[in-house]
Amino acid sequence: MLRAEDVVVSYGRRRVLGGVGIEVPPGRVTGLAGPSGCGKSTLARVLAMLLKPAAGRLTVDGVGVRRWRHRVPRELRGQVALIFQQPRLAVDPRFTVLDVIAEPLRATGQPVERARELAEEMGLTPELLSRRPHEVSDGQLQRACVARSLALRPRYVICDEMTTMLDASTQAHLVARLEAYRLESGAGVLAVTHDEELLDRWTGPSGGSTHHLSAAAPAIRGTAATET
Amino acid sequence: MTPLPRLRVEGLSVRFHLPGATVRAVTDAHFEVRSGQCVALVGESGCGKSVMAHALLGLLPGNASVEGAAWLESGDAPPVDLVAAPEKVLARTIRGRRVGLVPQSPAAHLTPVRTARAQLTEALRELGNPDRADALAERAGLRPPDLDLYPHQLSGGMAQRVVNAIALAGDPWLIIADEPTSGLDRPLVDATMTELRRLADDGRAVLLITHDLRAAQQVADHVAVMYASRILSVEPAADFFTRPRHPYAAGLLDALPSRGFAAIPGQPPELSDLPEGCAFRPRCARATDDCERLPQPLGSGRVACHHPLENHAAR
Numbered sequence: 001m002l003r004a005e006d007v008v009v010s011y012g013r014r015r016v017l018g019g020v021g022i023e024v025p026p027g028r029v030t031g032l033a034g035p036s037g038c039g040k041s042t043l044a045r046v047l048a049m050l051l052k053p054a055a056g057r058l059t060v061d062g063v064g065v066r067r068w069r070h071r072v073p074r075e076l077r078g079q080v081a082l083i084f085q086q087p088r089l090a091v092d093p094r095f096t097v098l099d100v101i102a103e104p105l106r107a108t109g110q111p112v113e114r115a116r117e118l119a120e121e122m123g124l125t126p127e128l129l130s131r132r133p134h135e136v137s138d139g140q141l142q143r144a145c146v147a148r149s150l151a152l153r154p155r156y157v158i159c160d161e162m163t164t165m166l167d168a169s170t171q172a173h174l175v176a177r178l179e180a181y182r183l184e185s186g187a188g189v190l191a192v193t194h195d196e197e198l199l200d201r202w203t204g205p206s207g208g209s210t211h212h213l214s215a216a217a218p219a220i221r222g223t224a225a226t227e228t
Numbered sequence: 229m230t231p232l233p234r235l236r237v238e239g240l241s242v243r244f245h246l247p248g249a250t251v252r253a254v255t256d257a258h259f260e261v262r263s264g265q266c267v268a269l270v271g272e273s274g275c276g277k278s279v280m281a282h283a284l285l286g287l288l289p290g291n292a293s294v295e296g297a298a299w300l301e302s303g304d305a306p307p308v309d310l311v312a313a314p315e316k317v318l319a320r321t322i323r324g325r326r327v328g329l330v331p332q333s334p335a336a337h338l339t340p341v342r343t344a345r346a347q348l349t350e351a352l353r354e355l356g357n358p359d360r361a362d363a364l365a366e367r368a369g370l371r372p373p374d375l376d377l378y379p380h381q382l383s384g385g386m387a388q389r390v391v392n393a394i395a396l397a398g399d400p401w402l403i404i405a406d407e408p409t410s411g412l413d414r415p416l417v418d419a420t421m422t423e424l425r426r427l428a429d430d431g432r433a434v435l436l437i438t439h440d441l442r443a444a445q446q447v448a449d450h451v452a453v454m455y456a457s458r459i460l461s462v463e464p465a466a467d468f469f470t471r472p473r474h475p476y477a478a479g480l481l482d483a484l485p486s487r488g489f490a491a492i493p494g495q496p497p498e499l500s501d502l503p504e505g506c507a508f509r510p511r512c513a514r515a516t517d518d519c520e521r522l523p524q525p526l527g528s529g530r531v532a533c534h535h536p537l538e539n540h541a542a543r
Contacts, residue, residue: 036384036413123495137274140495165410167272167439168483173491194413201485 007056026188031199031210044160048082081149085161087141098129104151118147139170239296249500253279255457266434268448286318302401328400332407334391338379345375355398368393421446456507461531473536
């Protein structure tokens, strides 16, 4: 279980999350919905250990997270993967597509050959792998980001508005790939999106639940994500 | 008698010349937008639809070559070919005045260090519109005090209304909305689509460029599907969403979460290396040897396919 409790995050004087909790069980797709600006992405970053909350606790399969961002211990870091909304802002523009996918493998000293298989599983053809991000489409780059996120076989995958920039066919393909990974590995998936139709379709097969985050107001305290 | 105002795109092609490659971004596009109409141009990322928008605004980079024509026949002014007119004419008489752009990501389109009011007032002054910023803002659904905010203080929906107000400052007849909904949540998408519909109902013409089929369904009268630089079909929206005739259109619709949620197999071809004949052939379940020849758009339904799906209502 990936569990966040009583998470508080403020940007300057603006409180974005005022004591929010969420549980992402393994083997299921959990939804996280809410309007623009309600703190969905902020919570996603906390869950991926990329943002240290002002208060609150995060545990990954019972192990408490004490260090954040680049100080996260290696054995924890590979457990949770994050896929961002805008692939262009999530890759190093100097890398080739293959480098993008191989980065986590390289960082953990694993054979980088695996990157080619990951690319193939995502439907990326070999001639795309030597290109730089500006030479491929948004959809192709997001496929590479999904491949990258699965490189270390994470226990939890957080998809933060992964498909809002993409056409319907690419969306269906990316979701199908993550579903295949979930079924094969038993990983937990958190689908962050404001698209209710997508959430129903995505969380439904695993019997997962959806949390609704209400719009953040500066004065609100203790608004827990309520389950429906 | 003045002819009906319309935008008439005829045989428009755009190519980019890169070292060692030619990218065919738009090939032989034909369509029309009339007063009171909203035409949605849909397709996946990288199919050339944004290049179409830039071509119509005369904002293509220097390495682009253009063929064909895009006649703007609106108002009392003589018709103008948007892709052949010199920059001076476009800058002084077309952009902002007869063609307005509702941009992608409104927050990024605004200058971060100036208030919404400063930017709207500048647009009104440059376009010679005597209206006050407050009046225009109210028409766009903003309260006048909202105009004194800086872009980072605006919510996504407010920023959208500010750029709408700026796009309307010169009272243009044609509105080109280039992915106006990407990154917005459903209520904001709904609000933006309602606004575009209102502009069309006021007698303007709206060209909506989007990958969001549900947004298109909310406002469009006609849907043009673009794939690998070509327009494959132009159909009335009601037909497109209920009984699409082009196999690619049917595949796109079946990928929606509310329908089959099934991806079209394969990926679109590179625009620098397009196959002969129908570009959708490698991914199409209905393809035969005929598809190695380029299909001509058929009759009034305008579907470029050798094996279109049945449209019972049309027979």
